[in-house]
Amino acid sequence: MLNPGRLVAQENLLTEVWGLEHVRDSGYLRLYIRQLRKKLEPDPSTPRYLLTEAGMGYRFKANGNQRHGS
Helix, strand or coil: CCCCCCEEEHHHHHHHHHCHHHCCCHHHHHHHHHHHHHHHCCCCCCCCCEEEECCCEEEECCCCCCCCCC
């Protein structure tokens, strides 16, 4: 949320939340993102705010616009 519109790498999120020993535990992150989507998204199966960049990380879009770079 501190970097709206910017891609945040999975490794950065894992390190910040769970520490260096969990940098490869992407299952933790996927579960956490799923729970956040249930709370924040109108339709969690079609996210508008917490977007996944496959193999890279996540992007928070404050306005819910799915286009990247806007």
